[in-house]
Amino acid sequence: MAVVRVFEHDDYSPEYGLVVLRDPDDPGEPGDDPELPRGRDREDEPTGTFAGAGAGWILCQAGDGHHMVRLELHDGPPPADHAGFDDVLETPYRASSGGLSLTVLTGGAGPADLELGGAGCYRVRVARRRGGTEDGFGDRWLLRFWPDLAPEPPVWLARGRPAVGPGYDGWQSELQYEPMEFAGIVNAAAREHGGPVTVEHIDDWGRTHSRPSGWLDAPLWQPPREPLTTGHADLDERNAAQRAEVVARLAGQQRRLDEIAAELGVPLVRRKRDLLPLLAAAGILVREGPDGYRAGRPARVDTVLSLPPDRVRSVRLQDARSRYGPLAEDLEAVLRWAFPAPLQTTAAELAERLLVSEAELRDGLVFAQRTGLLHADGGEPLRLWLGRRPSPASAAPTAPAAPTVPAVPTAPAAPVTPTRMSVAAPMLSGPAPNSAGRSTRSFMLGAMARVAGDAADGRGMLVRFPQRNREEPPGPPFGAPPRAGVIEANGTLVGWRDGARVDLARLEAARWSRALQTRQGVLVVSHGHPARLVSAAGEVTEIDEVRMPGVMLLGDGRRVAVVDSQHRRRVSRYQLRVIDLGGGPVETMPWPDDRGISLVGAYRGTVFFTDHQARWATMRWTPGTDPERYAHPVQQVDPLTGTGSARKVEGITVVRPDGTTVTVPVDQMARLAPGGDRLWTVRSNPPALTLFPVEPGATVQPQVWWLPEDRRRSPQGTYREPVWEDTEHVLFGYHPWHFPREPASGVRLSVRDGAVERLPSTGPRGHSVKFVEPLLTP
Known part of the structure; x- marks a missing residue:
């Protein structure tokens, strides 16, 4: 048998610990095989103990890190040469189009990476070699496909780990996060130390990993800080109520921890170091010698503590699910691919197919029946069906009941x-x-x-059905179109000259993240795609050096700064570069490429960035010089004045160009407005923009400008993230799912007097536009 086609990805990064393959053209409907799970046809796509497949999808359990994935199409069954792999499964797979896309869980199906040759049933052998090899790779995956006209149920050929899980002891839910986090710290310190650790070892480990000095003597439960003002009484009341709820919850957790300490006969816990005797008494830690601790294997919590009956039932169910849930999904997968139903087999045959012992199989069958995944008629040979056993009442046909007719209301x-x-x-x-x-x-x-x-x-x-409110007042008047232009949903870049629409370019279908006005034209950027520079004449130039949306425009309007980051296997590389959009030289900052950085802003010819390894210290770099540390840590820089801002516990600290600072006691979501003399926030339901003056003092007097809304409120609100058109005007676009009844692409708000005007409609109705971010000049 020969290999027909191959696809290989040597740097695949799983999302949520799953390797995901999808059929790009899978319709997501049951089709001819209603029993086969399809994408979007059920709440989950089960992977079982290792991997699973259905109609249009394959999912495999993976760890974190970067993996090598190789897909092969064979013209027949490949040789059984999988001895070097830890886990091997053969399963049927139903293709809708014959294409396979290697993607991530939330990424959807992209273009086909491997063409199988058409729709139909295939068999796939999924093999995994676990990571930790000498070359630094994560897991290695080999998935071999071949046509299979008579699909057989899945069969497991190798298991690197037991099919039955370790179980659930229940202590995490009983003790809550903080005590269990501390137990994890002790275990990590013991692993690094190579044996039991003392309090001094634990303290050293914590300070090495960014804990402050004296962290062991800090209170176990840290209440949240008092909320800062938002400028709105209703939001301030909501934040205060949320804080009160958290404080009450922490008080309840402390009371429960006191009860547990009393039951275990250990001192009460008030500081982090007080947890050591309690965790040792629970069996989560083991005490060795007078002052040493290491990881333990605790008994299930309901066998140690006195718990209410409902809590005992819950812990036992979670324990059974942890042990037998994945194995039960393997059983379910076998039944889904067994035609016709029921599956008739023996316990020995089924255990051999699943590569488990007969005792594990029977325990898995008990759990699968209890949770309704399948049912059996008992005896030998086994007869198994999918789903719960039908009750006698549901099995007997009954005449449909006449529908109840609601009473007609007499009042509107x-x-x-x-x-x-x-x-x-x-x-x-x-x-x-x-x-x-x-x-x-x-x-x-x-x-x-x-x-x-x-x-x-x-x-x-x-x-x-919904009724239109005919008495809703008319919207605000129409104004001029956005000064810098828009990108429509179909990729058309639109500008206006003398009030007339001009279609500058039609960009290919890509998820463009941002568009920036520059001296050289409009720069359109997205993640993973080369940027496009569109001139005033409509000429499109590809800027291959810019492939990330987080670019910063320098003050001359002709250059942009971008951090090029590459994450491969266990190594990440970073480069900060300044690209001349006019075709000039690309300047690279002198910097160790394994030291993480991220952009903060730019002012005139200087770029501001953070150094991840120096506790996110702020640095600045002017091309032609060496980078230097900035005196103040900031998270934003105003491109017009060079004013910076940083979120602090006390509020927002604004750093003026002369080095003086002002802390404004406002909510930490506030950001600098262009010009650096105001902070702004946006709220929804009802929508408003709030401005805070940058002035010293304990109180601030905000200016609130309300935005128009209609009756169709949604949790996300009416408007998208705003764009500052200049220092006095802000543009708000509509969310894609929330459009006004009258055509408009958004609204313009004047922060001088609160005047609002609608922006002329552009693009198809029901599709939002992306505003081009204007070039702001002093």
Whole structure:
């Protein structure tokens, strides 16, 4: 048998610890095999103990770090040469289009990385060699595909770890985060020390890892600071209430910890160091000698402490799920690919297929039946079905009950919000989807569709559709279009000259993150794609040196600063470069490339950045010189004045160009406005922009400018992140899911007098635009 095609990624970084492959054209519908789990067809895509596959997806459990993934297409079953791998699984896979995309969990399917040759059923052998090899790689993955017209259920060929998990002891939930974090610190210190550690060893480890001096004597529970003002009474009250809730929760945790200490017969815990006797009495740590500690293996918490019955049941269920949940998913996967149902086998055959002992198999079957993944009729040979066992009542056919007709109201109903649909409760009644069924969202959409059908058939169902509020006041007047232009959803870069629209360029479909006005034209940037520079004449130039959205424009408007970061395997490289958009030389800052940096801002010809290894100290660099440390740590620099700002416990500290500082006691979300003499924040529901003067003093008098809104409130609010058009005007675009009834692409707010005007509509209705960030000049 020959290899037909190969794809290899030697630096794959899993997201959420999962290797993800998807069919780019998978429709996400059940299709011909409703029992096969498809992407978006259920709440999860199970990986079991190692890996899993369905119709259009393959998921594998992976650790952190960078992995090597190799995909191979064979014209027939490849040789069984997997002796060097720790975990090996063979499973069927159903392809919708024949393409496979190596992606991440939240990334969706991109272009096909491996073409299988068409839709249909394939078999894939998933093999993993665990990391820790001498060349620095993480796990190595080899997935071999070949056509398989008669799919057989999955079979496990090698297991590097037991199929039964270690269990759940329950101490994390009982003691909460802080005590268990301290136990983790002790374990880490013991590993580095190579044996039991004393209090002095633990203290040294903590200070080496950024804990302050005296951290062991700090209170165990640190209440949150008093909230700073937001400039709005309702938000200040909300923040105060949230803080009170946290303080009450911490007090409850302290009371529970006191109860545990009393039950274990150890002193009460007030400081971090007081935890050592309690953790040792619980078995989480083991005491060796008079003052040494190392990691322990605690018994389950319900066998040590007196717990309420419901808590005992919860801990035992979590313990069983930790032990047998992945194995039960393996059993479920076997049944999903077994045609026809039921699967008839023996315990010995099934244990051999799963590569587990018969005792582990029977424990896994008990858990799988208890949780409803499958059911069996008992006896030998085994007969297994997916899902819960049908009850006698549900098995007997019954005549459908007549729908309940709601009473017609005699008085006018209350206005219905335009984003809601009110439906009588009986219309949504019916059996809930089983564990193999569609997601709750799909079920509700289907129920709503059935409701609409019932109403159309005249069955007496009551459906209330949104009603437009005809008396809603008109919006603000229209004003001029955005000064620097916009990018429409289809990639068209639009500008205006003498009030007339000009389509400067049509950029290819990419997720452009930002667009900046420069002296050389509009620079459009995104993550992982070369930037595009669009001139006033519409000429497009590719800037390959700029592939990150976090660029900073220098004061001359002709150069940009960018940090080029590469993360491969266990090594990260950083370079800060200044690129001349006019084709001039690229200047690279002299800096160790393994030392992490991130941009803060730019003023005139100087770039400000942070040094990660120096506790995020602020540095500055002017091309042609060596970088130097800036006297004040800042997180933002005003490009017009060079004023900086930093978030502090006391509020926002503003560093003026002459080195003097002013701390404004306002919420830490506040940022510098252009010009450096004001701080600004944005709120939603109702929307407003709030300005705070940069002045010394314990109190601040904010200026609040309210923005127009309609009745369709959403948790995300009406407007996107604003863009400052100049020092006196701010542009607000609409969220993609929230548009006004009258066409407009956003609003312009004047911070001189609070005047609001609508921006002319551009692009397709229902699609938001991205504002070009104007070039701000002094």
